Amino acid sequence: MQGAAIIQKLLAAFPRVAVCHAPTPIEAMSRLGAAHGLDLSVKRDDCTGLAFGGNKVRQLEFYIGAAVEARADVVLITSAAQSNFMRMTAAMAARFGMKARLQLEERVPDPSPLYRQNGNILLDRLIGAEFASYPEGEDEAGADAAVLAAAAALSSAGARPYVIPLGAGHAPLGALGYVEAAAELVAQEAALGAFDAIVVGSGSALTHAGLLVGLRALGRRTTVYGVCVRRDAASQAARTFKRCQALEAMLGLPKTVTAADVHLHDGALAPGYGRLNEATIRAIRQTAELEGLFLDPVYTGKAMAGLIQQAEALRGQRVLFWHTGGQPALFAYADQLTAAMDGPAGPA
Numbered sequence: 047m048q049g050a051a052i053i054q055k056l057l058a059a060f061p062r063v064a065v066c067h068a069p070t071p072i073e074a075m076s077r078l079g080a081a082h083g084l085d086l087s088v089k090r091d092d093c094t095g096l097a098f099g100g101n102k103v104r105q106l107e108f109y110i111g112a113a114v115e116a117r118a119d120v121v122l123i124t125s126a127a128q129s130n131f132m133r134m135t136a137a138m139a140a141r142f143g144m145k146a147r148l149q150l151e152e153r154v155p156d157p158s159p160l161y162r163q164n165g166n167i168l169l170d171r172l173i174g175a176e177f178a179s180y181p182e183g184e185d186e187a188g189a190d191a192a193v194l195a196a197a198a199a200l201s202s203a204g205a206r207p208y209v210i211p212l213g214a215g216h217a218p219l220g221a222l223g224y225v226e227a228a229a230e231l232v233a234q235e236a237a238l239g240a241f242d243a244i245v246v247g248s249g250s251a252l253t254h255a256g257l258l259v260g261l262r263a264l265g266r267r268t269t270v271y272g273v274c275v276r277r278d279a280a281s282q283a284a285r286t287f288k289r290c291q292a293l294e295a296m297l298g299l300p301k302t303v304t305a306a307d308v309h310l311h312d313g314a315l316a317p318g319y320g321r322l323n324e325a326t327i328r329a330i331r332q333t334a335e336l337e338g339l340f341l342d343p344v345y346t347g348k349a350m351a352g353l354i355q356q357a358e359a360l361r362g363q364r365v366l367f368w369h370t371g372g373q374p375a376l377f378a379y380a381d382q383l384t385a386a387m388d389g390p391a392g393p394a
């Protein structure tokens with residue numbers, strides 16, 4: 047059996063829905079690449095189809111598949127207020143006739159009024175999602191426990207809730223979407239030639255781990271460079287490696303991914319999750335100016351800033367930037383982006 051067929055057979059054991067516009071295109075980024083001396087292309091997972099797209103469409107195909115199979119009528123999730131995962135959860139739930147209950151954590155200190163009203167929050171409200179709040183930002187176990195308690199209350203009231211957990215202790219169902227995306231990439235490489243390196247934002251690590259496990263299961267040695275958007279490189283490496291092992295176990299694959307396979311760069315993270323820095327603003331502006339392509343302030347802007355910071359190490363390789371979406375959050379950061387463009391620093 048061909049590698050891709052083996053992956054399809056492994057994934058067939060899990061319930062899913064089919065929503066993603068796949069394969070997503072791979073495009074050259076010649077002008078941005080030339081600016082940094084790189085052979086650079088982009089995988090357009092910002093174009094996955096539903097509700098402004100992004101990487102969560104591929105992940106949610108498996109969570110919503112499980113929710114549909116469980117005959118759920120409401121889907122619960124916890125995340126940051128400007129979470130793309132919550133917007134996509136609300137959209138996918140709507141599409142399959144379920145309600146969504148979004149628990150907003152306080153992950154970003156001193157958010158502006160825009161942060162609480164515009165971007166993803168505006169879209170969540172248009173979908174008619176229900177909101178709950180959680181007062182902490184870095185208490186994954188507590189946030190998950192609060193969601194489970196809300197689900198239990200809904201159950202007692204006769205509803206059929208389905209919970210999408212975010213903590214690292216849960217089965218990494220969403221990563222299955224990126225195991226499949228790895229097979230999609232390998233199929234595209236047959237026409238485009240192989241890439242040496244992938245650069246991708248690493249948050250929950252489901253995207254990072256899924257790509258790594260999928261590529262290694264297909265016998266590819268492509269280096270996957272994760273760029274930290276939430277935790278420092280050491281904690282994110284440990285988390286990502288654990289997710290890879292859980293994913294291999296879930297799929298019944300031999301343990302192929304090693305700790306040395308997990309690369310993380312945290313040079314674009316400061317001052318922290320969801321908070322802009324100069325390198326990220328420069329990356330967002332330069333990608334827009336040279337390619338007409340929008341990155342987002344929380345994930346892909348930082349991922350591109352991290353790629354640019356590592357340009358020297360990437361020189362001479364065929365590099366694929368994996369665009370994971372997130373652009374609606376640009377509007378929640380309009381004040382800071384406008385100030386940067388108007389400010390004394392001048393053009394990027």
Ligand SMILES: *Cc1c(COP(=O)(O)O)cnc(C)c1O
Pocket residue numbers: 100101102129130131247248249250251252253254342345346370371372373
């Ligand atoms: C969630 C998200 C990521 C991070 O993906 P993980 O699978 O959580 O690591 C990257 N980019 C965007 C736009 C996201 O919404």
